[in-house]
Amino acid sequence: MSVIYGIGFASPWLLVALLALPIIWFLLRAIPPAPKRQLFPAVTLLLGLGDKETQVDRTPWWLLLLRLLALAAVILGLAGPVLNPARAIDSPKPLLLVVDASWAGAAHWSETRTQLQSLLQDAARANRPVALLSLTDPTPLQFQPADVQARLLAGVVPQPWQPSTEMLSAATRHVTEAQQGFDTLWISDGLSFVDDREARRDFIAALRDRGAVEVLQNQHEVVGLLPAAFEDGAIVLQATRANPGPASAHQLQALGLDPGGQERILASVAFQFEAGATTAETRLSLPAELRARISRFALADVRSAGAIALSDDRLRRREVALISSQAGNEGLALLSPLHYLREALAPSADLLEGTLANLLPAKPDVIVLADVAHLPAAQEEALVNWIVDGGLLLRFAGPRLAASDTARDREEPLMPVRLRIGGRSIGGAMSWGDPKTLAPFAEGSPFYKLEIPDEVTVRSQVVAQPDPELANRVIAELADGTPLVTRKDLGQGQIVLFHVTANAEWSSLPLSGLFVDMLERLAVSSAAKAPEATELDGTIWQPVDVLDGFGRLRDAGTQPGVAGPALIEAAAGPDLWPGLYQSGKRSLARNVLPVGSTLQPAIWPQDIPVRAFEASPERPLGGLFLSMALILMALDVAASLLVSGLWSPAKAAKGTAAVVLAGLLLHPNPAPAQTAAELAGELRLAYVLTGDASVDATAEAGLRGLSDVLRYRTSVEPAAPFGVDLERDELALFPILYWPMTAQQPMPSAEAYGRLNTYLANGGMIFFDTRDSDLSVTGSTSPAARRLQQIALALDIPPLEIVPRDHVLTRAFYLLQDFPGRHLRGPVWVEAIATEAETVEGLPFRQLNDGVTPVVIGGNDWAAAWAVDASGAPMYPVGRGYGGERQRELARRFGVNLVMHVLTGNYKSDQVHVPALLDRLGQ
C-alpha cells in the first residue's frame, strides 16, 4: 500500500487514469448541450436570424469542471483510498493479539475493538494469520486468516474480573504449546493485574521466545469503585485509580427502584481525585427510606464492572409487623409492650401495626408478637406457613405468656422451647438475689461479639424447660446460664423468643443500645457492617444477578452457588462472578473490587515498545469518494438541464410545490387527528372502523343521519360521528359504539380486547350489526355472524336474550315493539334478565345493570336505513313506497330509543315511580 499524505491506496496504479482527465476535458468541450425543442408557429419570422453571440456553443467551463471532478472522484474512489492506514508490520510472521479483556478496559472497549479491527484489517492486507488470546479467558492459540478472526471478534468481551495467576499460567502454557513462531501485539488495559510478578514475567518471556513483542496500551484513566460502607448515618463510598495523575472529577450515582418499580437515579454526588492521589472518598447522606431502595452505586461516566458497587441487605429497609395482645388498650405509652420496639425499629424499618389477620397478607419481613399467648388455629396455621416461606417471627414474653399454658407440655410450632410454669422473678422485693446480668455471647450466636453494657439487668423472665434441644437453641443467656433468647428454625424462616418483655417492666434490656444491635443481628432491622468470612462458614450463596464486564446486571440463571467464605475472600473469576448473592433471607453483594483493594499500573520491561492507541483508526474512503461522484453527477444533470434551458429553478420550485401539495392532498388523513380532548368536548356517536371502505362510509353516514334526527327531535345534540380504530383510539369517550360486522373483519389485538372489555365493564355499549337479516336469522350461520361469534368470544358479553316486550329499549323515547332497520324482521338481542330477578309488581320493565345492556346485537343494517348524504337525503332505499318510509321512520325511532337508553340508563324505568313519589310528597 502506498501512502500519500496520510491516505493510502489499495490499488494506486488506478490513479494513472487521472492522466486521462485533460483528454476528456477537450472531448467534453466539443459537445454542446442538446437543444430544447419548442413549438412556435411564428418561426417564419425567425427564419434567417443568426446568433450574435457564440460562447454557449461550448459547454461552460464550470460544467466541465463539475464533470471532471465527478470523474476524478470515481477514479480516486476505485483506487481504494484509506485514511490513516495502519502502519504495516512488515514481518511476514503470524501475529498474536493478546487482549487483557478485563473490566478495566470495558469503559473504553469500543476503542479497543476499533483498534483490534484495524489491526486485523492490516493483517488481512498483509496475509498474515492471526490468533487472538484473551487473558481473562485463555484458549489454545489458533492461527487463522485475519478476516476469519474478524468475525470472531464479537466474542471477545471484557470480563468482570482480572486475569488471575492461573489464567496467566494457562496462557503461558498455550503460548509454549504453539507450533510456529509469531509476533505479539499486546493490547493492555494499563493495569498490572497479578500480584505476583512471576507469572507475568514468565508469560512475557514465553512471548518473546516466539518473536517480537509490542504493547498497545489504553491511555485512559482506570477508575474503580469500592463497596459502599455505612458509617455514622451516611454511606461512605471510595473510589480508586491506578495512576496518581492530575485532579479529575467524577459523578457518582445511586440507582434503585422508585415506588413505581422503575429503576432510576435516586441520588447523585460529585467527587474528585486530588492531583497525585489514587483514592477519593465521598459521603452520601440519604433518608433511610431512600437508602433502602438503592440497589447499586455507579460512576456516571464509566461503563465498567469495576465502577459498580452493588448494595445488599445492609441498605435495605424491612417491613416489621408489630402485634401486641394489648392492642387498643388505653395504657400509658411507656408501658406499652411495643413502645421500645417502635423506638428501636422506626429509624431503620417500616412498621406495620394492626391485627395479625390484617397484617399477614401484607407479607411483612418480620412479625413481632409481644406477649401474645394464644392465636386462633387458622391464624396459627397461616403464621406457620409464612415462617416456612422465610418469615422471621420475633416473640417477647410477658405476663400473659407466663400465665398461660402455652408450650407447657409439648413444644408448640410457634415457640422455640417449652416453658416452665410461672417464670421467675429475681431481685425483687419478695425474692432473693440481685437482678441478673447477661453472659457474654457465645461463638455461633448471632450476637457474638456484641458488647454488653453493664446496666443491662433482668429482673423477671419466663424460663425454658430443660430439653435435649435447648442448648442448640439458646443464643443468649444470663450470667447464671438461664436462656434469655432462644431460636428455632422452621422451614426457611425462624422463630426467636426473648424470654423477657419488650418493655422495661422485666428487664432494662429494651432501654439499652444492645437491644437495637441484637435486633439488627437478627435481621429484624438492617445491619450496617459487612460479614466476616468466618461468619459465613458453611453457608452456600446462590447468585441472583451477576455483573458482566460492562457493569450490566443480568440474571444469574443456573450458575452454581458459592461457599460463604469464598464469596468474601476468593478473587472474582469464572467461578465467582461479581453480583448479588442470596442465602435464605439474607442477600450479599460481591463487588469486583473488594474492600481495601487498590489498582496497580502495568509495568513493562524496558525493551518492550509501548505505544498508545492510534488516535485515529484507519478509515476506508472509497465509498466517500464514490458517493461524492454520485452527488456531482446529480448536480451535473441539473446543471446540464439548466444550461439547455429545459429546467429552471423557478419552474422546479413550482413543480416541487405542486408535488408536495398533491402529496398533502392525496394523504389519507390530511387533517391532524382529533385529540382526545377535542373528542371529549362533545357527545358523539362512534362506529368501529372495519377496514371495508364502503361499510365504514355507510356507518359514518348512518350515524350522521341518526345524529341529525337526535338533534331535531331530542335534547341530545351529538357532534359529527367518529370512526374508532380499536387499536389506537380511546373508547371511553363514546357512549355507544356501532360495530357493523363484515366477514373480513380483522380480529382485534389483545390490547384492543382489553380496552373493549374495560369499556363494556364501565358502562359502554357496543351495538353489533351483522347487516344480514335479509339473508339469515341473526345467530345462525351467515359469514358476518360467524365472524361476530369469533370476535365476541374474547369479550365479556353477558347471557343474551331477544328483546323482551317490557324492555326499556321499547319505550326509552318512542313506544316501539319492532326494531326495523333496512331489513325488517331480524331479532335484536340484549343482555338477558338475571334469573333471580323477579318482575316487580307494577313495574313495567326490569331492573338490570342500571338498566343498560352492554351489547345490542342485531342484523337489520340500521346504518343504511339512517344514512343520509350531505344534503340530508336518504342514501339507501328502504322497503317500498310509503311503507318503506314508515319503516325508515321506525328505524330512526329505534336509533333515538337506543341512544336515549344508553344516555339515560334506568332513568326511564324510574319514571314509573313518579306518580308514587308525587303521591308521597303530598301533592
Added chain:
Amino acid sequence: MSPDTPPRAASREAALRGPGGQLRLRAEEAASPLPPLLVQAEQLAGAVLLGDHGRRRSGMGDDFWQYRPVQPGDSRRMIDHRRSARGDQQFVREREWQIAQTVHFWTDRGASMRFASSDHLPTKADRARLLALATAILMVRGGERVGLTGGLLPPRRGNIQILRMAESWTKDDDTPYAPPEHRALIPHARALCISDFLGPMQELETALAKSADRGVRGVLLQVLDPSEEAFPFAGRTRFESVTGELAHETLKARGLRDRYLDRLAERRDALDHLCRETGWQLGLHHTEQSAQAGLLWLHGALGRRAGHAT
C-alpha cells in the same frame, strides 16, 4: 330555405351534440349579451334580395313605406282598400325596399393556428372560430346572410347556416400556413378574415387586391398567442412550426427576442398598410384576452359605415 323556418328540434339537438354543436354553443354564449348587429348597407344598389334593411325607398319589403295613387299597370290586387275607402282615389300601399347584407367569413384553418403556449390558453384556431361564429350569429340575428369564402358554403340566412359554418370549421387543414380564400366573393359584400397572418404576405396581398377589385370591404383580425407576442424563450432552442416543416435553431434564444419583436412589428405595419390601401380594417386579438373583447371590436368594425372605414 325560408328564413323564418326554425330548425327542427331533433336536428338542432343532434347538431348540438356533435363537435360543431359544442362550438356553436360556446359561440352563442359569447354572442348572447350583444344587441343584434345590423350591418350598414354600403351600397344601396347591388344585390336585390329581401331583408330587414330599409333602403329608404319604395320596394319589396315588409314595412310600410308610403301610399301612392294607383297608376296604370298596377295590378288590382295591389290596391289598399282600407286607405282607398276613405276617398274616391285609389291608393296603392308601398313597402320599403329592404335588403340583406352579405358577409363572407374566412378563418385560417392552417396548422399554424393549432397552437397554444400553455394548457390554460385556447389554441388560436379555437379562438378564431369562436369569434367568427359569434359574429356570424350576430349577423344572422340581424337578418344578414352569412357564408364562407370559396364556393363551399354560399351566403344564406338562418340558423341552419350557422350550423353548417360551425361544422365546416371543425375540419382542420394540414397546410402549414393557409392562404386566404378569395374566390366566389359576392361583389360589394363584406368579409371577415381571421388568421395569425404569419404566412407569406404575397397571397394575402393578392387576396385583398382581388376583393377590393370586387368592391368587397372587410376586416382582418390577427389572432396571436401571448408567447408569440412576448417571446419568453432562453437558451439553446430549436423552434419548429406545428407541422415541423419549418425549423430554426438558435443557441441563445434570448438574444433573438428584440429582433423577433422588430420583425413582428414590421409584419403588422405591412398588414396595416395593405388594409389602408384596400379599405379594410385591421384588428389584433390575443388568445389570453377574453373572446368578448374581440367580438366587441368585430361588432364595431363590421357595424361601421363604409364611409368611416374608407
